[in-house]
Amino acid sequence: MNIQRWLKRLSLASMLGMFLILLMGALVTKTESGRGCGDDWPLCNGRFVPAYTIESLIEYSHRFVVGVVGIILLATTILVFLYSQRKDAKWFVGGAMFFTVLQAILGAFAVLWPQSALVMALHFGFSLLSFAFTLLLYLVFTKFGEALIRGDGTRLSRGARLSIWGVLLYSYVVVYLGAFVRHTESIGGCIGWPLCNGQVIPEMTGGTGVVFTHRLAAALLGLAILAVFLMIRNQAKPGSSVYQAALWSLVLVFFQILSGGFVTLTIGYDMFLVASLLHALLISCLFGILCYLAIISMQTADHREVQAYAAPRLP
Structure with a gap:
């Protein structure tokens, strides 16, 4: 073989x-x-x-x-x-x-x-x-491996590339907060969804503060990925690897936020375990796609930037 x-x-x-x-x-x-x-x-x-x-x-x-x-x-x-x-x-x-x-x-x-x-x-x-x-x-x-070393012909601005890497690093913070919610057994700190204990901003103490912080961070992650997708949409073709990865990231973060609500609404029911595993599954897929997007973004430097770096400096 x-x-x-x-x-x-x-x-x-x-x-x-x-x-x-x-x-x-x-x-x-x-x-x-x-x-x-x-x-x-x-x-x-x-x-x-x-x-x-x-x-x-x-x-x-x-x-x-x-x-x-x-x-x-x-x-x-x-x-x-x-x-x-x-x-x-x-x-x-x-x-x-x-x-x-x-x-x-x-x-x-x-x-x-x-x-x-x-x-x-x-x-x-x-x-x-x-x-x-x-x-x-x-x-x-x-077939996706070629884009990891040569890109797909897309040229992203420096701001777009930095935004992608910023979102990736921030997503890891959100993941950590979610894991912290589980290991502190704070999942019941917020009853109800999208409100927390019937309040827009609850009292930030104990498990309630831990869960609400994670919810707020997840919502900001969704907005950040939306902003990155809009930037990429203006700079990349719909069929490109960069565009497709950004689109999948947006879809996955949307369902990830919904699955978080599903976890909360199933507390105390038999579906809670299924909802929790679904939540873990979606964040794993989202993080993996964001990593792929970040790596291929390194191959998408705008040609003007490349020329600027390649040009010899005058004494």
């Missing part, structure tokens, strides 16, 4: 595996199964095969999947460094490996030495970065 096919298949398996890890991590948090294996790691309550309790099975299944995906990612890393000629692929697989190891270590520490909510919120953030890197790695070996 052609080595490029192996690279593509293994990168796809790594990406799907990381996506599964994200969802399973959210499931562990939402079902409060983080202590399902007690204080043991890598064993579960002193056993290689855990007792058949729901919490232990959920937690141990998560650990097992992380281990399997880690092996797949390791094999992918070796093949990329040995056989791929693309520097960006090596950066992406290296980043994925680094953050996968980091989030695994943080997960082990959380079991052996319980961490604060501030630290545990980083666990989801590191997993999200691992997924984003594996997504970019997979795209390298698809």
Whole structure:
């Protein structure tokens, strides 16, 4: 079999595996199964095969999947460094490996030495970065990979490029706030949606302040992505990779905000777990698309800027 096919298949398996890890991590948090294996790691309550309790099975299944995906990612890393000629692929697989190891270590520490909510919120953030890197790695070996190194012919202004990167960094802050809401168990701080406890601006204390801050940050993210899309629409063709990525980002952030309302409205009902997993799924897709948009924006410098930088300076 052609080595490029192996690279593509293994990168796809790594990406799907990381996506599964994200969802399973959210499931562990939402079902409060983080202590399902007690204080043991890598064993579960002193056993290689855990007792058949729901919490232990959920937690141990998560650990097992992380281990399997880690092996797949390791094999992918070796093949990329040995056989791929693309520097960006090596950066992406290296980043994925680094953050996968980091989030695994943080997960082990959380079991052996319980961490604060501030630290545990980083666990989801590191997993999200691992997924984003594996997504970019997979795209390298698809028809979208060419835009990562040569662009698609679009020329964006410096302001548009800076705005894209600013939105990407800000989206990570919003993700962290969402993870902090989960790990502080503040989800019930705001009853009702879009109002919070029947108020436009509630009393900013305790869980209410945490949840409302996340809601406000998510709304600002939606407006920021809308502003970026409008800028790109004026500078890029509808069929370009830049335009399509910006459009998908706008669609995903819209549904992400709605899914946040869905989570709130299902508190106390059986659909709450489904709504929470949907919320995690959408933010993962949104962050991945924003990362792709940010990378390809680096290849879209306006020709006047390129000429200005390339022109020799007079003494």
